[in-house]
Amino acid sequence: DSGVTQTPKHLITATGQRVTLRCSPRSGDLSVYWYQQSLDQGLQFLIQYYNGEERAKGNILERFSAQQFPDLHSELNLSSLELGDSALYFCASSSSGVMNTEAFFGQGTRLTVV
Amino acid sequence: GQNIDQPTEMTATEGAIVQINCTYQTSGFNGLFWYQQHAGEAPTFLSYNVLDGLEEKGRFSSFLSRSKGYSYLLLKELQMKDSASYLCAVSGRPSGGSYIPTFGRGTSLIVHP
Numbered sequence: 466d467s468g469v470t471q472t473p474k475h476l477i478t479a480t481g482q483r484v485t486l487r488c489s490p491r492s493g494d495l496s497v498y499w500y501q502q503s504l505d506q507g508l509q510f511l512i513q514y515y516n517g518e519e520r521a522k523g524n525i526l527e528r529f530s531a532q533q534f535p536d537l538h539s540e541l542n543l544s545s546l547e548l549g550d551s552a553l554y555f556c557a558s559s560s561s562g563v564m565n566t567e568a569f570f571g572q573g574t575r576l577t578v579v
Numbered sequence: 580g581q582n583i584d585q586p587t588e589m590t591a592t593e594g595a596i597v598q599i600n601c602t603y604q605t606s607g608f609n610g611l612f613w614y615q616q617h618a619g620e621a622p623t624f625l626s627y628n629v630l631d632g633l634e635e636k637g638r639f640s641s642f643l644s645r646s647k648g649y650s651y652l653l654l655k656e657l658q659m660k661d662s663a664s665y666l667c668a669v670s671g672r673p674s675g676g677s678y679i680p681t682f683g684r685g686t687s688l689i690v691h692p
Contacts, residue, residue, distance in 0.1 A: 467621065498680070507684035508622070508666060513677075521677035555621060563678045564670040565610050565629065570621035 468492065469558050471571035479579055483544040486574045490537055490558030496520070497539040498559075498568060499531055503552040514539055515562040543576070551578045580673045581605040583683035585665075590689045591657055599652045599665050599686045607672030613641050613652045614666040616685065622666055625652065654688075662690045 468491035478484055490497050499511040510523035514533035525531075528546075533539040543550060553575050557568040582604045591597040603611065610629040614622035628634055628643035628650065640653040654661055664685040670678050 467623075500682075508668075508682040510680050510682070513679075521679045523679050557622075563609060564680050565627070565678075567624040567627065570623070572621050 467569040467571065469556060469569050469571035471554075471556050471574050473574060474572065475575050475577075477577045477579060478546060480546055480548060482546050482578075483542065484546065484576065486541040486543070486554055486556075486576075488539045488541070488556030488558075488571060490539070490556075491569050494558035494560050494569070495537065496559045496562055496564075496568075497533055497537070498557040498564075499525075499539070499541050500555040500557065501552045502555060502573075506552075508555070511541070513564075520562055546578045548578050551576055581669055581671050581679070581681035583667055583669055583681055585667050585683040585686045587684070588687045588689070590691060593657055593659060593690055593692050595657050596653065596655050597657060597688065599654070599667075599688065601650045601652070601667035601683060603648050603650070603667070603669045603683075605648075605669050605671030605673060605681070607675065607678070608645060609670040609672070609678050611641075611643055611650050612666075612668040612670070612680075613639075613650075614668065614682075616664045616666055618664075625665075657690050659690050659692065662688060664688070 470489040511525040513521040559568040613625040626641035667683040
């Protein structure tokens, strides 16, 4: 158990819909990273938050957004869903804001868009 | 941008040694990570190198050469449970802004009895 909790574990939704994925980081970790993993693309970095502020942005679509709340949990919002958004979404947390330490991954949310 | 190359698949025999190579290109290098990922599970941290040289941790070792943009992960005394995907990841500043992590597509290691 990494100490990072993601909910829900599985999500099935229709095209055009909007979903919210939730992540609770390890106790004491201030950084939260979101990743998308699909079979053809590998693990893609989406966005990072550090202590409530956006710290770094990767290949995140405009239809996707995220935020980190005062209690440090984070949510990833995916809207106008397309079939190609079907993937495993991971959240990871670390104590550092600049990715120079170990990051701990949650078990992921498997999103299926039908 | 940041680019990482690693072999797609490797096979090895239980008890043997295997070396998984990774080459990368980035700006503002801030370290290289290796993660292990079993199918359908979360990646788990194996190692972090920011300076040149070899870091040893039990059966696993990781090497970095910053001048060559090269790293390898060495797995000794292979066990069946080592069958997994091994992800090489680099932290850098490709656009001169924030540090961002980039993962390779992973090397699927199959360990045979």
